[in-house]
Amino acid sequence: MGVPLQRSPREAGMIEMLPKSDEHVEQEACPERRLMLAVLLTAIRDASGINIVGTPHCRRQTQMLAFGWIKDGDSDFQEVCALAGLDPNATRRKALQFIGDPRNSVGRRYVRSRPAS
Structure with a gap:
């Protein structure tokens, strides 16, 4: 038995928007499934x-790499979705709806890389 996962309201919203491909498998029951779900949520x-x-360049690069991985929906993305028990096409579509166009949001939702002086 593991400790129940604590999620922020925004993360809970991300989880709710992900389509389930197998309603009969309890999400919290399988550690591998939880890991793959964490990969997708990240x-x-x-x-x-x-x-x-991080630096503005590092933040933008991280954001665009993650967006490209989801948008491209390559075999790695499909495998992670399958291992998470999710339909890759529906997950990709819903994730892109949730994300929007990162080119319009780069720099708006970042945490500062160091405390303000």
Whole structure:
């Protein structure tokens, strides 16, 4: 038995928007599935520009790499979705709707890389 996952309201919204391909498998029951779901949520968070730290160049690069991974939907993305028990095409479509166009949001949702003086 593991400790229940604590999620922010925004992360809970990300989870709710992801389509389920297998409603009969309890999400919290399988560690591998939880890991793959965490990979997807991290990519969605990064592509959205949420809580990325570092220099502006590093933040933009991280955001655009995550967005490209989701948008391209290559075999790695499809495998992660399958291991998470999600339909890759529906997940990609819903994730892109949630993210929007990162070119319009780069720099708006970042955490500062160091405290203000």
